[in-house]
Amino acid sequence: AxxxxxxxxxxxxxxxxxxxxxxxxxxxxxxxxxxxxxxxxxxxxxxxxxxxxxxxxxxxxxxxxxxxxxxxxxxxxxxxxxxxxxxxxxxxxxxxxxxxxxxxxxxxxxxxxxxxxxxxxxxxxxxxxxxxxxxxxxxxxxxxxxxxxxxxxxxxxxxxxxxxxxxxxxxxxxxxxxxxxxxxxxxxxxxxxxxxxxxxxxxxxxxxxxxxxxxxxxxxxxxxxxxxxxxxxxxxxxxxxxxxxxxxxxxxxxxxxxxxxxxxxxxxxxxxxxxxxxxxxxxxxxxxxxxxxxxxxxxEESVEQTPRLREGGVYLITGGLGGIGLVLAKHLAKTVRAKLILIGRSAFPARHEWDSWLATHEETDSTSRKILKVQELEELGAEVLVISADVANLAQMTDAIAQAQQQFGALxxxxxxxxxxxxxxxxxxxxxxxxxxxxxxxxxxxxxxxxxxxxxxxxxxxxxxxxxxxxxxxxxxxxxxxxxxxxxxxxxxxxxxxxxxxxxxxxxxxxxxxxxxxxxxxxxxxxxxxxxxxxxxxxxxxxxxxxxxxxxxxxxxxxxxxxxxxxxxxxDSDLLSRLEKVNISKPKHPRPELNNAYVAPRNEIEQKLADIWQQLLGLEQVGIHDNFFELGADSLVGVQLISRLKQELQVKISINDIFRSPFVAELALIVELIIIKELDELTEEEAQKLVLDISSK
Ligand SMILES: NC(=O)c1ccc[n+]([C@@H]2O[C@H](COP(=O)([O-])OP(=O)(O)OC[C@H]3O[C@@H](n4cnc5c(N)ncnc54)[C@H](OP(=O)(O)O)[C@@H]3O)[C@@H](O)[C@H]2O)c1
Structure with a gap:
């Protein structure tokens, strides 16, 4: 003390x-x-x-x-x-x-x-x-x-x-x-x-x-x-x-x-x-x-309301119908009554089809939402040209920019x-x-x-x-x-x-x-x-x-x-510790219906792996032939498994092991081989200590 x-x-x-x-x-x-x-x-x-x-x-x-x-x-x-x-x-x-x-x-x-x-x-x-x-x-x-x-x-x-x-x-x-x-x-x-x-x-x-x-x-x-x-x-x-x-x-x-x-x-x-x-x-x-x-x-806050922007300026926005694109387009519409060219890959109906589209689709439909946004930009004072083109396609973008310049003049x-x-x-x-x-x-x-x-x-x-x-x-x-x-x-x-x-x-x-x-x-x-x-x-x-x-x-x-x-x-400790906290409070669910029957773990390593998967996935049971991904695991859960195995068995497996062998039985063999290899490299005293450490966890 x-x-x-x-x-x-x-x-x-x-x-x-x-x-x-x-x-x-x-x-x-x-x-x-x-x-x-x-x-x-x-x-x-x-x-x-x-x-x-x-x-x-x-x-x-x-x-x-x-x-x-x-x-x-x-x-x-x-x-x-x-x-x-x-x-x-x-x-x-x-x-x-x-x-x-x-x-x-x-x-x-x-x-x-x-x-x-x-x-x-x-x-x-x-x-x-x-x-x-x-x-x-x-x-x-x-x-x-x-x-x-x-x-x-x-x-x-x-x-x-x-x-x-x-x-x-x-x-x-x-x-x-x-x-x-x-x-x-x-x-x-x-x-x-x-x-x-x-x-x-x-x-x-x-x-x-x-x-x-x-x-x-x-x-x-x-x-x-x-x-x-x-x-x-x-x-x-x-x-x-x-x-x-x-x-x-x-x-x-x-x-x-x-x-x-x-x-x-x-x-x-x-x-x-x-x-x-x-x-x-x-x-x-x-x-x-x-x-x-x-x-x-x-x-500091800009004293000018529209630095670098021109009244009635011509602005092209790629990804213009995406989240940030539309926010910036709205600002350009509101402040300088801009002429806007909005580019995205998705098909967008021609102007004369907008009314019928809106009449026949829900407001939550993604195209309907985009049409309503474009109409809002126009109400704010902008002129808007929506063009479907892939920004990485030279021919499509050459056409799009030519069309924009023809309609609005220089960019x-x-x-x-x-x-x-x-x-x-x-x-x-x-x-x-x-x-x-x-x-x-x-x-x-x-x-x-x-x-x-x-x-x-x-x-x-x-x-x-x-x-x-x-x-x-x-x-x-x-x-x-x-x-x-x-x-x-x-x-x-x-x-x-x-x-x-x-x-x-x-x-x-x-x-x-x-x-x-x-x-x-x-x-x-x-x-x-x-x-x-x-x-x-x-x-x-x-x-x-x-x-x-x-x-x-x-x-x-x-x-x-x-x-x-x-x-x-x-x-990545921040991410992992958050994931761990989330899982502690996770409710237990019964094992879902799978094509294979439940087979219980047959030895200590299988039991340990099954326990960890159960905790990570919030399941009451994980059988040794259950496919982790069918049980709802993804790569982030895989990373948690790696971290838990490192903590609890002092064994480092790779994310690739989990993708290749997504079953308790197969993964247990990999873990066993790693432990045997590690034991081989230790003195008898060190090996005994490691075995005691592992079995006490
Ligand atoms: N939102 C954020 O928190 C955030 C943070 C940092 C950086 N950013 C960056 O800010 C930009 C805008 O992000 P956002 O949040 O507004 O994303 P978003 O809502 O997903 O919008 C992105 C837009 O890009 C368009 N797009 C994608 N590939 C395209 C291509 N090859 N050619 C033409 N258009 C293409 C998409 O439309 P289509 O699918 O129809 O092509 C989509 O409307 C992105 O570059 C993003 O990386 C965003």
């Missing part, structure tokens, strides 16, 4: 405490000094952050909701000495670039006594020799073959250095034709590789370092390749979905080959690679190391609000699913940019999200898509003297995708509660007017403290 008090900072009167005892000093250490260092590993960034409580209070003054990205110079990490490195021997997998950076890095890694496996882009999977492979980035199976091969050779990597986004720099980036190729070697390569890692059921800590060049606007003078920025989706979301993988992005500018500056860059990267991952977004420019941070900025502003919410963990994500989320933002922006390249706009407003910075569980594609918008803004600003503006919106309440997206039932209550801290439509408009008045080009709008959210970005 006294020790606890001392730890808590209480001043203890030690002389009083020892009054009746004879004390004397002894020399330390009492053992031979062996000069062997025992490194105390600094805690991983995620551990630090999970301790920080996040304030979810909505700030009362909108002026306090704004943050801007900045780059802060940071002290380069201290190089580790050669001797210390010998004890850190591990296998590193290098996704090799074609600019020579990888070649130098590999030499350095080998000098560090690291085993290096290299993988190059090729037409198909090929084993060139024991440590050199090629694979086709588009073939997800090639990544599986690579890892299976490495497992057979007992050379599964613990460090991965992904250099495929280090590419030759050309001024003419951001071309529609380039974008898909860059996604293949960037976003999809990381997605497929992570899925393959997931299938390997690794429990070791893994580090993925994704190196790119010319992706981050650190100095404002770089030639930028915003297409690469989607890789930030995997960098942010992989650690949120795979607790044993940490990721970082390091952006560089390539010095000329063979120069001393290239050697310096190699040394800088080697030093980073030798250390655990603490920071998520890093950049090197010359001798300087930079970290991305965010700073609060106060934006004055564009709001790109088309977007689709993401959903689904990396392990289950198909290329098609990810593409549908990336396309409207990535290709859509490039299509608009191509068509409008000679149009001098008053503004181009891109609607990004705070998830591009924070990442979001189950949203690797949405995170990447919005990261593209952020960096495209800086690219465009460096190229053209007109306003391109990107807003990283926090969640909106009352309208839009956050309200309309279906949530897993376990999270419904929490979402309803957290939505109340979101941006109300009139607050969103107010925020936009304040931003229009400022000269900022990328702004975060977050009613809750964004800097606290940022500190917590590496942890």
């Amino acid at each position: 006294l020790g606890q008090l001392w730890l808590a900072g209480v001043e203890v009167d030690w002389s009083g405490f020892y009054t009746h005892e004879h004390r004397h000093r002894i020399p330390l250490p009492t053992y031979p000094f062996e000069r062997q260092r025992y490194w105390i590993e600094p805690p991983q960034a995620r551990d630090d952050n999970s301790l920080t409580p996040v304030s979810l209070e909505k700030k009362p003054d909108i002026a306090d909701w704004f943050y801007m990205p900045c780059w802060k110079q940071s002290v380069p990490p201290r190089p580790i000495k050669q001797k210390e490195l010998a004890s850190q021997k591990s296998c590193t997998l290098v996704f090799m670039d074609e600019c020579g950076l990888g070649t130098q890095l590999i030499e350095g890694l080998q000098k560090d006594n690291q085993e290096v496996i290299t993988v190059k882009v090729g037409a198909e999977f090929t084993k060139i020799n024991e440590s050199l492979y090629t694979l086709n980035p588009q073939q997800s199976n090639d990544y599986n073959t690579l890892l299976t091969e490495l497992r057979q050779q007992e050379k599964l990597p613990t460090k991965i250095v992904h250099l495929w986004n280090v590419t030759p720099v050309t001024q003419a980036q951001s071309k529609l034709t380039e974008v898909e190729k860059i996604q293949e070697i960037g976003f999809y390569s990381l997605l497929f590789f992570t899925q393959s890692l997931g299938k390997q059921n690794l429990s070791e800590q893994l580090q993925i370092t994704v190196v790119s060049n010319n992706m981050q606007p650190v100095t404002g003078e770089e030639v930028l390749s915003p297409e690469k920025a989607t890789l930030l989706g995997p960098v942010k979301v992989i650690p949120q979905e795979y607790p044993n993988i940490s990721c970082r992005s390091i952006d560089v500018v390539l010095p000329s080959i063979g120069s001393w500056q290239q050697q310096r860059l190699t040394d800088q990267l080697l030093t980073e690679l030798r250390l655990p991952i603490f920071e998520r977004v890093i950049a090197y420019r010359g001798s300087h190391r930079w970290l991305q941070t965010f700073e609060a900025v106060q934006l 004055h502003g564009v709001i790109h609000a088309a977007g689709v919410p993401g959903g689904g963990v990396i392990q289950r994500k198909t290329q098609g699913e990810a593409q549908s989320i990336l396309t409207p933002k990535v290709k859509g922006t490039l299509v608009l940019n191509t068509i409008l390249k000679d149009v001098q706009l008053d503004f181009l407003l891109l609607t990004s999200s705070i998830s591009s910075i924070l990442g979001a569980f189950g949203q690797v594609d949405y995170t990447g898509a919005n990261a593209f918008l952020d960096i495209f803004t800086h690219h465009k600003t460096s190229q053209q003297n007109s306003l391109t503006l990107c807003i990283n919106w926090g969640t909106w309440q009352e309208v839009g995708m956050a309200v309309n997206t279906a949530r897993p039932k376990e999270l419904q209550e929490w979402y309803i509660e957290s939505l109340q801290q979101g941006i109300l439509p009139e607050e969103g408009v107010d925020a936009l007017m304040r931003i229009f008045r400022s000269s900022l080009s990328q702004v975060v709008v977050s009613p809750t403290d964004f800097l606290s959210l940022l500190k917590q970005q590496n942890t």
Whole structure:
């Protein structure tokens, strides 16, 4: 008790405490000094952050909701000495670039006594020799073959250095034709590789370092390749979905080959690679190391009611019939009697059909609601043209913009609000699913940019999200898509003297995708509660007017403290603890009718698994041959199971295990194998302790 008090900072009167005892000093250490260092590993960034409580209070003054990205110079990490490195021997997998950076890095890694496996882009999977492979980035199976091969050779990597986004720099980036190729070697390569890692059921800590060049606007003078920025989706979301993988992005500018500056860059990267991952977004420019941070900025209420807007101006809004699109359209209608072009993919009846549509459909019908909204805009003074087109389709958008210009004349502003919410963990994500989320933002922006390249706009407003910075569980594609918008803004600003503006919106309440997206039932209550801290439509408009008045080009709008959210970005503990609370109070339901009969657990592990599933699903019984997904589980429940197994049996399974073996009986075998493998590696004493620990839980 006294020790606890001392730890808590209480001043203890030690002389009083020892009054009746004879004390004397002894020399330390009492053992031979062996000069062997025992490194105390600094805690991983995620551990630090999970301790920080996040304030979810909505700030009362909108002026306090704004943050801007900045780059802060940071002290380069201290190089580790050669001797210390010998004890850190591990296998590193290098996704090799074609600019020579990888070649130098590999030499350095080998000098560090690291085993290096290299993988190059090729037409198909090929084993060139024991440590050199090629694979086709588009073939997800090639990544599986690579890892299976490495497992057979007992050379599964613990460090991965992904250099495929280090590419030759050309001024003419951001071309529609380039974008898909860059996604293949960037976003999809990381997605497929992570899925393959997931299938390997690794429990070791893994580090993925994704190196790119010319992706981050650190100095404002770089030639930028915003297409690469989607890789930030995997960098942010992989650690949120795979607790044993940490990721970082390091952006560089390539010095000329063979120069001393290239050697310096190699040394800088080697030093980073030798250390655990603490920071998520890093950049090197010359001798300087930079970290991305965010700073609060106060934006006072706009004195002008309509900054940057023209009376009777012509404004095109993609996603114009969506939640945020319609709110902004209403403001433009009300304040400047704008001429509005609203674009969405869904079919929309021609004007002469509106009355009959309204007469024959319920008011709750989504098209009826849109017709009524458009009529409201017109009553407020706007002229409205609704066009059905896909923003990512160059031909459809060329026609749409030609039609708009013919009807209203030159465009004055564009709001790109088309977007689709993401959903689904990396392990289950198909290329098609990810593409549908990336396309409207990535290709859509490039299509608009191509068509409008000679149009001098008053503004181009891109609607990004705070998830591009924070990442979001189950949203690797949405995170990447919005990261593209952020960096495209800086690219465009460096190229053209007109306003391109990107807003990283926090969640909106009352309208839009956050309200309309279906949530897993376990999270419904929490979402309803957290939505109340979101941006109300009139607050969103107010925020936009304040931003229009400022000269900022990328702004975060977050009613809750964004800097606290940022500190917590590496942890999913908030989500998990909420899920756990929800389940404790969950009522018990009888086991639903399934095609298979109930079979009771036959041993302790099956019983443990069945108990956990029963609690998570709120069921009275789960049989050993019941399919979890038929019982109502989803990936979030799966993540809870992983966390419970880690807590209760000290066993780490992957989300892929659950998808592959969604039955108590099958999963119990996997758990058993893991326990046997772990026991094999322990001393007899440690093994007995582990068995006692497990059986006492
Ligand atoms: N709501 C939020 O809390 C929030 C927060 C941060 C950022 N954002 C961003 O703000 C923007 C607007 O969001 P919202 O909440 O208003 O979403 P929303 O209500 O779902 O509206 C999005 C609109 O985009 C249209 N759309 C999607 N893909 C398209 C494509 N390829 N071409 C043309 N139109 C397309 C959809 O219409 P069709 O299906 O008919 O095409 C839909 O009407 C999105 O980009 C979103 O990522 C929203």
